[in-house]
Amino acid sequence: MTSCLPALRFIATPRLGAMPHIDNDVKLDFKDVLLRPKRSTLKSRSEVDLTRSFSFRNSKQTYTGVPIIAANMDTVGTFEMARVLCKFSLFTAVHKHYSLDQWQEFASQNPDCLEVNYICLDVANGYSEHFVEFVKDVRKRFPQHTIMAGNVVTGEMVEELILSGADIIKVGIGPGSVCTTRKKTGVGYPQLSAVMECADAAHGLKGHIISDGGCSCPGDVAKAFGAGADFVMLGGMLAGHSESGGELIERDGKKYKLFYGMSSEMAMKKYSGGVAEYRASEGKTVEVPFKGDVEHTIRDILGGIRSTCTYVGAAKLKELSRRTTFIRVTQQVNPIFSDVS
Numbered sequence: 001m002t003s004c005l006p007a008l009r010f011i012a013t014p015r016l017g018a019m020p021h022i023d024n025d026v027k028l029d030f031k032d033v034l035l036r037p038k039r040s041t042l043k044s045r046s047e048v049d050l051t052r053s054f055s056f057r058n059s060k061q062t063y064t065g066v067p068i069i070a071a072n073m074d075t076v077g078t079f080e081m082a083r084v085l086c087k088f089s090l091f092t093a094v095h096k097h098y099s100l101d102q103w104q105e106f107a108s109q110n111p112d113c114l115e116v117n118y119i120c121l122d123v124a125n126g127y128s129e130h131f132v133e134f135v136k137d138v139r140k141r142f143p144q145h146t147i148m149a150g151n152v153v154t155g156e157m158v159e160e161l162i163l164s165g166a167d168i169i170k171v172g173i174g175p176g177s178v179c180t181t182r183k184k185t186g187v188g189y190p191q192l193s194a195v196m197e198c199a200d201a202a203h204g205l206k207g208h209i210i211s212d213g214g215c216s217c218p219g220d221v222a223k224a225f226g227a228g229a230d231f232v233m234l235g236g237m238l239a240g241h242s243e244s245g246g247e248l249i250e251r252d253g254k255k256y257k258l259f260y261g262m263s264s265e266m267a268m269k270k271y272s273g274g275v276a277e278y279r280a281s282e283g284k285t286v287e288v289p290f291k292g293d294v295e296h297t298i299r300d301i302l303g304g305i306r307s308t309c310t311y312v313g314a315a316k317l318k319e320l321s322r323r324t325t326f327i328r329v330t331q332q333v334n335p336i337f338s339d340v341s
């Protein structure tokens with residue numbers, strides 16, 4: 001009998017602090033909420049002003065525009081996209097795979113579209129100490145550039161990156177339409193809650209945030225702004241257009257465009273000669289039905305957000321988050337014709 005004792009003693013005295021922690025607060029995604037309409041004096045959505053002006057904490061630069069950004073993916077952040085989006089005062093984070101010659105040609109033909117005083121430091125995991133040091137280093141070397149850095153999803157890391165010199169923090173781990181991070185790693189954070197918590201942290205330090213990923217319709221973009229995002233970055237919603245990158249495919253008389261994550265096997269084969277042995281791809285490839293010119297989609301998104309603002313009584317996009325009350329829902333759309341767009 002005595003031989004059982006050591007084992008019993010081991011079970012009865014677990015090592016303190018070794019237990020995993022569960023955060024029992026419910027964290028929400030765009031699909032879990034709707035915006036509650038409010039009494040308003042606005043007569044028409046045409047009265048709504050979607051432009052915003054910001055003054056950045058560290059660069060001291062100012063910005064005025066409609067704060068929606070095409071993602072820095074080679075299928076979305078193209079020169080063709082930038083040319084159209086700049087007509088609507090939207091940003092395009094141009095992807096990093098253009099050559100210097102291509103840049104020179106674009107710059108000479110579109111001098112009005114260029115904003116060269118922004119630097120986007122984009123890594124899948126913005127939590128590494130190495131990345132924080134990198135942000136500090138870039139801030140030292142480019143004191144007057146506006147630095148966007150990410151991605152992170154929690155307030156303490158937003159604060160650390162801002163205090164290290166970043167102006168705008170990219171928020172989102174795992175919500176992207178072609179992202180497989182949550183499946184491959186089990187890591188992530190529901191995007192609406194991430195935006196609410198990170199916006200609060202950033203605004204406390206006079207910093208700004210981008211809600212990056214997870215928007216599937218104009219209503220989601222409005223919810224991201226309502227949650228406190230200063231900018232919203234879009235990938236999937238801008239994919240599949242004439243201006244998007246990715247191969248055009250025709251099958252059974254229907255057109256599709258390839259859209260893939262920047263850490264997908266397809267992107268890694270294209271740019272780095274394949275997936276390195278020590279890592280797994282964290283993105284996938286999809287075929288998006290061809291949607292024609294992106295201008296229609298942009299008008300649809302901007303029209304949707306203007307309408308959101310009239311429902312909650314916000315005359316300006318700036319007022320949207322102050323006028324926002326989210327209600328938790330179990331269903332947001334009627335699914336009866338869900339296959340019909």
Ligand code: 5GP
Binds near residue numbers: 177263
């Ligand atoms: P979407 O608007 O398509 O939902 O999300 C776009 C965002 O997904 C991008 O801005 C970027 O942050 C993220 N993303 C793009 N490619 C990948 C990828 O291959 N893996 C992961 N984890 N995220 C990606």
